[in-house]
Amino acid sequence: MGMLEGKTAVVTGAGRGIGRGIALALAKAGAKVVVNDLGTGLDGEGVATGPAAKVVEEIVKVGGTAVPNYGSVADYKQATEMVEQAVKTWGRIDILVNVAGILRDRMIFNMSKEEWDAVLAVHLDGTFFCTRAASIAMREQKAGRIISMSSVSALGSPGQPNYGAAKAGIIGLTWSTANAMAKYNVTANAIMPSGATRMIDSTPRGKKIFDETGKWPSEQAIGTERDPDNVAPLVVFLASDAAAHVNGQVFHSFGYGYTLLAQPQPIRRIDADRRLDPEELVKLLPETFGPGLHEPPGTLFGKNLPERSKDEWKEVGRGVRFWQWPREER
Ligand SMILES: NC(=O)c1ccc[n+]([C@@H]2O[C@H](COP(=O)([O-])OP(=O)(O)OC[C@H]3O[C@@H](n4cnc5c(N)ncnc54)[C@H](O)[C@@H]3O)[C@@H](O)[C@H]2O)c1
Numbered sequence: 549m550g551m552l553e554g555k556t557a558v559v560t561g562a563g564r565g566i567g568r569g570i571a572l573a574l575a576k577a578g579a580k581v582v583v584n585d586l587g588t589g590l591d592g593e594g595v596a597t598g599p600a601a602k603v604v605e606e607i608v609k610v611g612g613t614a615v616p617n618y619g620s621v622a623d624y625k626q627a628t629e630m631v632e633q634a635v636k637t638w639g640r641i642d643i644l645v646n647v648a649g650i651l652r653d654r655m656i657f658n659m660s661k662e663e664w665d666a667v668l669a670v671h672l673d674g675t676f677f678c679t680r681a682a683s684i685a686m687r688e689q690k691a692g693r694i695i696s697m698s699s700v701s702a703l704g705s706p707g708q709p710n711y712g713a714a715k716a717g718i719i720g721l722t723w724s725t726a727n728a729m730a731k732y733n734v735t736a737n738a739i740m741p742s743g744a745t746r747m748i749d750s751t752p753r754g755k756k757i758f759d760e761t762g763k764w765p766s767e768q769a770i771g772t773e774r775d776p777d778n779v780a781p782l783v784v785f786l787a788s789d790a791a792a793h794v795n796g797q798v799f800h801s802f803g804y805g806y807t808l809l810a811q812p813q814p815i816r817r818i819d820a821d822r823r824l825d826p827e828e829l830v831k832l833l834p835e836t837f838g839p840g841l842h843e844p845p846g847t848l849f850g851k852n853l854p855e856r857s858k859d860e861w862k863e864v865g866r867g868v869r870f871w872q873w874p875r876e877e878r
Pocket residue numbers: 560561562563564565566567584585586587588589590592599619620621622646647648649650670674697698699700740741742743744745746747748776
């Protein structure tokens with residue numbers, strides 16, 4: 549019996565890339581899946597039913613259960629309906645995975661209001677609309693799992709102010725939902741995924757790889773550390789009963805491994821017995837908070853962990869090793 553036998557799921561943006569891999573893996577684990585995808589271009593322009601229909605076909609072909617949904621997560625009514633489709637079709641919604649996404653990259657000083665609005669609408673509004681609708685059913689059921697795709701771009705990607713803000717917003721939304729829904733046995737977690745999809749093809753690095761090799765990163769990824777399907781096992785785990793204790797966490801999925809992020813933690817503070825003057829801060833802050841301030845990590849986050857000293861890694865068997873931040877408080 550699969551880990552998710554008898555459960556029902558909605559996966560948004562499941563017609564391609566990371567979402568497709570998640571929908572297939574949930575179905576393989578026994579869940580019945582609403583496969584949502586608007587079938588847009590990377591910039592959110594255009595629509596097509598092909599991507600969602602094809603993934604449904606793939607699931608059904610191997611004996612799984614799935615139905616398509618062609619709505620937009622950025623449309624409040626359509627987002628609500630795609631969640632309700634699971635309830636109407638199978639009586640409940642156990643799992644919501646927010647994956648749908650687009651890109652409109654531009655430096656902050658060049659970004660138009662339209663580029664800002666379009667990206668915020670799909671990522672942040674879309675995640676809110678679907679999460680809101682699912683939380684209503686999950687609260688009544690007193691059970692549920694919400695898993696949303698954030699991104700390392702939330703940590704300061706310079707050319708993605710709209711996307712970075714939306715992805716950081718998804719973390720705030722996840723934490724709020726986690727704290728609000730815990731008493732109903734509903735968990736909410738976020739993943740900063742990675743995988744060579746068309747999103748990566750569109751980056752300067754993706755184009756460079758194409759120029760050098762004649763193939764897009766997405767064409768070379770299957771079965772490698774860059775395979776977008778590497779995200780799915782973590783999603784299946786988080787969606788399962790085995791992850792009942794995992795709530796309000798942010799993970800980074802990179803290569804064949806997963807990183808758990810620290811919760812934000814106060815690191816320095818000055819305290820006074822009165823309101824401080826700005827002039828005093830000119831002297832006090834460099835002496836206390838700085839120098840030694842760290843800049844935001846940006847998209848390089850977590851990528852150098854494999855290079856950390858061997859002593860920091862512990863073999864746990866079956867080709868798996870474990871690293872823990874030496875300064876982590878338990
Ligand atoms: N690929 C990566 O390395 C990476 C890194 C960080 C975060 N992410 C995030 O992971 C998610 C999946 O990315 P991907 O690389 O698989 O992208 P992708 O472009 O391959 O797939 C995204 C899918 O979302 C669909 N979609 C777009 N707008 C929609 C809407 N309004 N309603 C419903 N569906 C819509 C698209 O049609 C597409 O099929 C996104 O949220 C992305 O921001 C990806």
